[in-house]
Amino acid sequence: MTVYALLVVDSISALGCNRPDVPKARRELAPLGAYPVDIHQPARFGRVRIGVPAPNTSSASAGSEKGVAVRCATCHELRPAAPLPASMLELDQFHQGLELRHGVLGCASCHTPGASTTLHLADGRRLQSGQAIELCRQCHGPQYRDYEHGAHGGMTGYWDLSRGPRTRNHCVDCHDPHAPQIRQVIPAAPPRDRFMGERASASAAAHEGGEH
Amino acid sequence: MTTPNPTRRRALKVVGATLGAAAFAKAMEPLREFYSHLSLGEFLQRNYRELSQADLAGVIERLENETKRDYGRDVTIRDHQPIEGVEYGYALNLSVCVGCRKCAEACHHENNHDRRTNNSYIRVFEMDQGSLDFENGTADYDHVVPQEGKYYLPVQCQQCDNAPCVKVCPVQATWKEKDGIVVVDYNWCIGCRYCEAACPYHARRFNWSRPEIPAEEINPEQGYLSNRIRPQGVVEKCTFCLHRTREGRLPACLEACPTGARVFGNLLDPNSDIRWVLANKRVFVLKEELGTRPRFFYFFDV
Numbered sequence: 001m002t003v004y005a006l007l008v009v010d011s012i013s014a015l016g017c018n019r020p021d022v023p024k025a026r027r028e029l030a031p032l033g034a035y036p037v038d039i040h041q042p043a044r045f046g047r048v049r050i051g052v053p054a055p056n057t058s059s060a061s062a063g064s065e066k067g068v069a070v071r072c073a074t075c076h077e078l079r080p081a082a083p084l085p086a087s088m089l090e091l092d093q094f095h096q097g098l099e100l101r102h103g104v105l106g107c108a109s110c111h112t113p114g115a116s117t118t119l120h121l122a123d124g125r126r127l128q129s130g131q132a133i134e135l136c137r138q139c140h141g142p143q144y145r146d147y148e149h150g151a152h153g154g155m156t157g158y159w160d161l162s163r164g165p166r167t168r169n170h171c172v173d174c175h176d177p178h179a180p181q182i183r184q185v186i187p188a189a190p191p192r193d194r195f196m197g198e199r200a201s202a203s204a205a206a207h208e209g210g211e212h
Numbered sequence: 213m214t215t216p217n218p219t220r221r222r223a224l225k226v227v228g229a230t231l232g233a234a235a236f237a238k239a240m241e242p243l244r245e246f247y248s249h250l251s252l253g254e255f256l257q258r259n260y261r262e263l264s265q266a267d268l269a270g271v272i273e274r275l276e277n278e279t280k281r282d283y284g285r286d287v288t289i290r291d292h293q294p295i296e297g298v299e300y301g302y303a304l305n306l307s308v309c310v311g312c313r314k315c316a317e318a319c320h321h322e323n324n325h326d327r328r329t330n331n332s333y334i335r336v337f338e339m340d341q342g343s344l345d346f347e348n349g350t351a352d353y354d355h356v357v358p359q360e361g362k363y364y365l366p367v368q369c370q371q372c373d374n375a376p377c378v379k380v381c382p383v384q385a386t387w388k389e390k391d392g393i394v395v396v397d398y399n400w401c402i403g404c405r406y407c408e409a410a411c412p413y414h415a416r417r418f419n420w421s422r423p424e425i426p427a428e429e430i431n432p433e434q435g436y437l438s439n440r441i442r443p444q445g446v447v448e449k450c451t452f453c454l455h456r457t458r459e460g461r462l463p464a465c466l467e468a469c470p471t472g473a474r475v476f477g478n479l480l481d482p483n484s485d486i487r488w489v490l491a492n493k494r495v496f497v498l499k500e501e502l503g504t505r506p507r508f509f510y511f512f513d514v
Contacts, residue, residue, distance in 0.1 A: 142513070146513070149485055149488040149489070149492070150475055150477075150485030150488070151303075151305065151475050151485060151488065151489050151492075151493070152305075152308070152472055153472040154466075154467070154469050154470060154471065154472035155462065155466070155467070155472070156462065156467045157461070157462060158460045158461050158462065159457065159460065159461070159462050159476055159477050159478070159484075160295075160298075160460030160478070162460070163459065163460030163461075164460055164461065166462075169472065174470060174471065174472070182308075182310055182471060184310075184356040184357060184358065185310065185312050185356065185357060186356055186357075187311060187312045187313040187336075187353070187354070187356075187357050188312065188313035188314060188316060188317035189313075189317075189330055189354075190313070190330070190351065190352040190353065190354055191316070191329065191330050191331060191332060191335065191351070191352070192328070192329050192330045193329050193331065193417075
């Protein structure tokens with residue numbers, strides 16, 4: 001999914017300046033002179049961590065500490081479709097340890113029974129997992145409104161779309177859809193300046209370094 | 213009358229001049245030692261705003277060579293000019309900031325800050341919910357975030373339109389550019405720290421010692437008025453990453469923010485994200501009663 005911000009055409013791009021780094025399809029859709037705003041596609045789509053520790057090989061680094069990630073189809077295309085459980089407690093064979101803390105939602109609220117790789121809207125329309133934003137916005141209207149205006153969700157690239165493209169985070173880049181609340185994190189190190197914290201070590205360093 | 217002996221007079225003049233020159237040299241000795249680390253070119257360098265293009269090119273070449281000599285890294289220093297029709301604004305959503313200090317960390321690396329002091333232009337305060345009293349805020353918290361009952365308030369230069377720091381500078385080493393950024397000519401600054409004292413947001417930093425940065429960690433993309441490595445004894449400050457933003461890119465602190473709390477853009481563009489925030493969110497500025505008219509806005513989601 002891609003949104004295109006309408007921008008005033010700058011004089012350089014109005015001259016038809018060729019931009020090989022922008023894919024052709026996007027250049028055709030984008031308004032004259034404006035670079036596109038892409039939405040990042042998280043790697044987690046279509047895959048699930050199965051809770052098994054990654055084998056001790058260098059190629060398993062993609063698995064991280066939460067275990068290896070496998071494609072949904074690895075299991076779901078071989079096994080007959082079972083009805084989706086109403087509670088995580090019913091899962092005694094697979095997806096154990098998956099944390100579900102998302103209001104009163106159950107698996108079938110978003111996943112489609114019998115079509116494991118697709119999602120569905122409240123009215124039953126199917127979505128590919130990459131289109132999950134459409135799913136999220138059904139309930140989270142204010143957040144989606146803010147997102148559309150760049151006031152929710154991180155981004156990288158250019159503030160000035162006449163000079164370069166921008167990449168927006170996907171909802172799922174920051175929020176685990178099964179437990180969307182942002183978790184507590186260990187912050188980056190605090191400053192060690194003279195006015196706060198670690199006064200003892202700061203003054204020791206000052207004596208060593210000949211400060212003041 | 214006979215004329216005075218010209219030879220005697222000349223002899224007295226020569227003796228007097230020699231003594232005078234020697235006394236002057238002796239009197240100037242402390243000053244010469246004080247500036248011993250300065251090259252003649254740096255000593256004679258004019259204020260940034262008085263430099264011709266050719267002079268500035270020479271200054272930049274000298275600074276690049278000095279960085280190579282002192283830090284062992286090839287860097288490119290550019291003189292980024294304001295973009296016509298652009299005035300920058302920044303907004304920060306306090307409802308989603310979790311206090312992780314990723315912005316401060318990104319600033320530390322982007323702007324070539326001193327590694328030993330872990331300096332950054334951004335200070336994140338852990339504040340009591342329901343209060344804007346900085347006396348009860350702490351910036352050196354070291355525990356998991358966010359904590360119950362707290363909110364997190366990152367503070368950096370507010371790029372005030374009525375900037376107290378600019379007014380107090382006795383040598384006009386700091387000024388407001390036409391895109392709204394308050395900058396410092398680090399080579400003109402005399403290090404009196406008046407500006408640091410005048411800033412109600414504690415946004416300025418003083419280089420007590422020569423910044424220590426390993427060569428491989430130096431950000432080589434530098435701007436004369438922004439992230440080039442500052443000399444010892446001068447004041448420095450956030451420039452909204454003008455070496456990035458004047459090229460159309462987003463500031464480093466915004467790109468690093470994992471919660472998307474930060475919104476940056478052109479205040480003069482009615483379709484920009486920052487204008488949407490100003491029009492649709494209940495924004496406020498810090499210490500509004502001081503009349504500093506910041507270009508940095510805060511808001512809560514309500």
